[in-house]
Amino acid sequence: SNDKKKKDINSKNKRVKNRLGIILFRIFFVVLIFCGFAAVGGGLGVFLGIVNTAPDIKDIKLTPKRFTSIIYDLNGNEIDRLHGDENRIYADLDKIPLDLQHAFISIEDERFYLHNGIDFKGMVRALVVNIKDRSFSEGASTITQQLIKNRVLTTEKKIERKLQEQYLAVQLEKIYDKGQILEWY
Numbered sequence: 786s787n788d789k790k791k792k793d794i795n796s797k798n799k800r801v802k803n804r805l806g807i808i809l810f811r812i813f814f815v816v817l818i819f820c821g822f823a824a825v826g827g828g829l830g831v832f833l834g835i836v837n838t839a840p841d842i843k844d845i846k847l848t849p850k851r852f853t854s855i856i857y858d859l860n861g862n863e864i865d866r867l868h869g870d871e872n873r874i875y876a877d878l879d880k881i882p883l884d885l886q887h888a889f890i891s892i893e894d895e896r897f898y899l900h901n902g903i904d905f906k907g908m909v910r911a912l913v914v915n916i917k918d919r920s921f922s923e924g925a926s927t928i929t930q931q932l933i934k935n936r937v938l939t940t941e942k943k944i945e946r947k948l949q950e951q952y953l954a955v956q957l958e959k960i961y962d963k964g965q966i967l968e969w970y
Contacts, residue, residue, distance in 0.1 A: 835948045842953055845953070852875055878964050881968075893931065897927065897928055897963065898963055931970065932970045
């Protein structure tokens with residue numbers, strides 16, 4: 786009978802331990818879910834805060850600036866060209882040779898006509914290369930993102946600027962066609 790009493794006591798202890806383990810697991814699981822929702826909510830809040838501080842796409846002027854000034858005499862002969870840091874003359878897309886357009890696209894953004902302003906394949910490729918090389922030398926900016934960075938935002942390497950750039954690129958491609966974006970680029 787002593788053996789029977791020992792078995793009963795041990796089995797009651799096992800049941801209490803099992804119940805306690807299940808209760809602790811449930812508490813841990815609920816806390817984990819709560820922390821997950823808090824992290825997602827916090828991340829979404831930060832993202833929305835960054836996007837809301839981005840300039841309004843309708844107020845952005847993307848046409849190139851700082852053109853070369855050409856001075857002519859009375860007979861229409863060119864006398865001089867004046868320019869600052871950049872020596873450029875604006876050309877409409879139909880005046881840019883198709884081969885040159887294709888060259889820019891193949892070098893800068895080979896999936897230009899396939900994405901909506903953000904190239905997710907390019908981002909994954911850049912991430913893999915940067916991890917492999919242990920540097921941040923590889924970029925994944927599209928032509929649209931580069932246009933926005935060069936005309937609207939700064940060139941500083943910050944996550945806030947990059948998120949604004951990606952957001953504005955998607956918004957820009959909703960308004961303008963690829964030809965207009967390429968021309969401005």
